[in-house]
Structures are given as C-alpha cells and as structure tokens.
Amino acid sequence: MPDPPRDPPDAPLLAALTDASFERYWKAGALKYRNFRPLAEGGTATLQTCVDANLGREVVFKALHPHLADDEGEQQRFLREARVTALIAHPGTVPVYELGRRADGSLYFTMKKLVGQNLRELLMSLAAKDRAVEPDWPMPRLVDVAISAAHTVAHAHSRGVIHRDLKPANILVGAFQQTTVLDWGLAKVRMDAPAAADDAAAGAGPPLAELQTPEPPRGPDAVGHELTRPGRRYGTPLYMSPEQARGDADLDERTDVYNLGSVLYEILALKNLIVGNELEEVMDRVLNQPPPPPSAVAPAGREVPPDLEACCLRALAKDPADRQPTMTAFADELLAHRRAGRRGRRRPWLR
Structure with a gap:
C-alpha cells in the first residue's frame, strides 16, 4: 500500500510578504x-x-x-x-x-490551515506494514497521540461540550508531533455544565451555554437551542457508543470516553473495533456483542501491553457506569502506562 500523500511543510517566511505595505482602503470580510x-x-x-x-x-x-x-x-x-x-x-x-x-x-x-496526516491514514499505513512509516511510529508515540487528544477533549468537557464524533479520521498529527482534534460539527453543548464553578475558578472559563446566545428560530419548523435532537443517532456508526446507537437523549462525557476508547483499540490492534457491511449488523455489535481483546486480533508479533488493554476495554464498556468516569481519568491511565515505561525500558514495545 503506497504511503498516503502528505501536505508539504509550511514554506519559510519572506520579508517581501511580511514587510509589504498595507492599503489605506483595505478589504474587509x-x-x-x-x-x-x-x-x-x-x-x-x-x-x-x-x-x-x-x-x-x-x-x-x-x-x-x-x-x-x-x-x-x-x-x-x-x-x-x-x-x-x-x-x-x-x-x-x-x-x-x-x-x-x-x-x-x-x-x-x-x-x-493545518498541515499533517490524520490518524486513520497513519494506522492504515502501519497495518499495511509500511516500512517508511513503522520506524517513526512505535506504540509509545501512538499512545502519546491518544493522550493529547484526551486532554483536548477533557478541556472541551470542562466547557460543557461533548464532541460525539471522535475517530481516527478526526485526529490530525502534525509534522512536529502536535495533535489536533478536528470536526466539532456534531458537538453537543450542555445547558448546565456540572463543573462550571470549579472550572471557571481554575481559569477554564464559563460553560459555552452561557456564552452562546443566538436568537432561536421561530415558527413551526423552529430548531431551537437543542440542535441535536433526542432520539436521533449522531456520530459515525463504526465508532458510536451504545447510547449513541440507541439514540439516548441525555448523552454525557462518557460517550466521548467510549469513542476515544475505540480509537485506542485501533492503535493497539491496528484493526477496527467494529466491522460490518450492514447498519443492522454494526448496531448489533455495538449494542450487544462484547469486543474481543485487542491482543486477540492484533497482527502477529504486535505486543499489546496488558495495562493499555485493560484501559481500552474499560472505556469500551457497554454500560457508561463501568467506564472511566471522565476523560481526564482515561488520560491519567494512559499517562500512568507511559510513566511506567519510562522508568523501565526493558519492555519490547518501547524499543
């Protein structure tokens, strides 16, 4: 499989551009x-x-x-x-x-305009054993991408925002190891962010529901402030949490924990958590079938650390109450693994 095309790095700045004059009658909008x-x-x-x-x-x-x-x-x-x-x-x-x-x-x-490669492309290259990619992307570096994404989403949660569409294609890895979570088009804004007072005191800012005050539409076809209606499925089927697949009305941050858990599953196994050709088949697997451990489906020779596997399977629990309670707790488990690895480099996946 050929290496996916990548954008060139940003060109060096030129004084002819930075020092150009600015029109008196400049263009706006x-x-x-x-x-x-x-x-x-x-x-x-x-x-x-x-x-x-x-x-x-x-x-x-x-x-x-x-x-x-x-x-x-x-x-x-x-x-x-x-x-x-x-x-x-x-x-x-x-x-x-x-x-x-x-x-x-x-x-x-x-x-x-961001320059980089999305995590989906990267994992596909690794699954295809692309020798141009494999040396640069050992397991620890992939876990670091998941940690960065988790911290970004935890910040959003502190502002009362749930992403609801986390998947490898929505995580961009830059040339200088920066990680960006993309596409907040399906985000749900909670009207009552639970930790708003603590987060504001810590400098995180108030929940977005207090900052967003567009005039709601009127009339029989009005959408109202609840732009993502209960009973509708929002997200990508292969990465949906069980509660998303059911169309539950009151999703919370643990839906994102599940979604990012499915991303971690792909990082560990280099295979999708959910596969299926028909929507009904996919929904049945999301709702009813326990996932096989990543170590059971990973390519031969790919060692899956037991603590990462346990973290992943906890995030993928069908019942949200059995998952990590917050995205920060999920990130902390990944960080604990990385710190343990730095203390003892004898583990083969850290070479």
Whole structure:
C-alpha cells in the first residue's frame, strides 16, 4: 500500500510578504479572500483553501452547500460549529479566525490551515506494514497521540461540550508531533455544565451555554437551542457508543470516553473495533456483542501491553457506569502506562 500523500511543510517566511505595505482602503470580510482552491467536501459544507490578502496567509474557508444556505436548521448547526470551535480554544483545537457572511448573505467561517496526516491514514499505513512509516511510529508515540487528544477533549468537557464524533479520521498529527482534534460539527453543548464553578475558578472559563446566545428560530419548523435532537443517532456508526446507537437523549462525557476508547483499540490492534457491511449488523455489535481483546486480533508479533488493554476495554464498556468516569481519568491511565515505561525500558514495545 503506497504511503498516503502528505501536505508539504509550511514554506519559510519572506520579508517581501511580511514587510509589504498595507492599503489605506483595505478589504474587509469575505472580500479579502482570494485564490480559492477546493480542499474537501462533506454532506453539508465545502472546505476551500484561500489567501487572506491583508495578512498574506493561507487559511481554510468553510461554507454551507448552496442548496442548504437557506436551511435554518443547518445554519444554526453551522453557527454552533464555528462558535464552539472558537470558544473552546486550546492547543489541540483549530484556531478560528472569522465568522461572517458573503455578499449573497450565506455564512462562512475561516480557520487555520493545518498541515499533517490524520490518524486513520497513519494506522492504515502501519497495518499495511509500511516500512517508511513503522520506524517513526512505535506504540509509545501512538499512545502519546491518544493522550493529547484526551486532554483536548477533557478541556472541551470542562466547557460543557461533548464532541460525539471522535475517530481516527478526526485526529490530525502534525509534522512536529502536535495533535489536533478536528470536526466539532456534531458537538453537543450542555445547558448546565456540572463543573462550571470549579472550572471557571481554575481559569477554564464559563460553560459555552452561557456564552452562546443566538436568537432561536421561530415558527413551526423552529430548531431551537437543542440542535441535536433526542432520539436521533449522531456520530459515525463504526465508532458510536451504545447510547449513541440507541439514540439516548441525555448523552454525557462518557460517550466521548467510549469513542476515544475505540480509537485506542485501533492503535493497539491496528484493526477496527467494529466491522460490518450492514447498519443492522454494526448496531448489533455495538449494542450487544462484547469486543474481543485487542491482543486477540492484533497482527502477529504486535505486543499489546496488558495495562493499555485493560484501559481500552474499560472505556469500551457497554454500560457508561463501568467506564472511566471522565476523560481526564482515561488520560491519567494512559499517562500512568507511559510513566511506567519510562522508568523501565526493558519492555519490547518501547524499543
């Protein structure tokens, strides 16, 4: 299997760009963006790269598909994604630069253009025994990626936000070992963040429900503040928690613990936790069938540390009460493994 294409590293800065004059009559809003190029396309939105003419930097420009531009529900979800991503600012999230409207009134927001490889591509290369990738990605480095992602999501939880779509494709690893959790489009904002007072006192800020106050839509088709409705399944089926698969109304942070546990499972086993060709088959495995231990399905010769396997299987418990109670507790178990490894380097997976 060929190595997935990777973006080139950022080019060196040039004085001709940083020291250029600034027009007296400068462009504002969407008018300052030029040189648009397609980047990616999803079910509801497009991503393009473009240049911010005022700053001379390349950014990512996200906008709803034209046929959804007047869909009130999709507009509200789009606004929530932009604001959530901006308001949970953390080294492990994408910086949002601007939220605005184009001349036709359609919404857009811009964010930092990241360079790197998503964890899904990386794990596929490792599963294929890509010799160009294997030496750079031993087990400890992969675990460090999971720890960084867990800390980012724990920060979001402290702000009252649940991601609900954690999977390897939504975790980006940069050229300088930075880890970024992407795609907060399915995030749920809790109206009453349970630890808000403690987190605010510690400098984490108030829950986002207090910061987000868009006027709710009116009329018979109004979506309201609860943009992700109870009884609907949100997330990617292969990575859904049992409560997501059931469409439970009151999901909490332990759903993200399960989702990241499924990511850890792939890191350990280099295979998906859930496989299936039909949705009914996938749902049955999510809801009813206990997962095989990662060590039982990992490729021959890939040693799975027992403490990591125990941490992973705890996160994947069908009953949320049997999982780690918080994302911080999940991260702490991974950190304990890494610290033990640094104290005793005799373990073969640390070579």
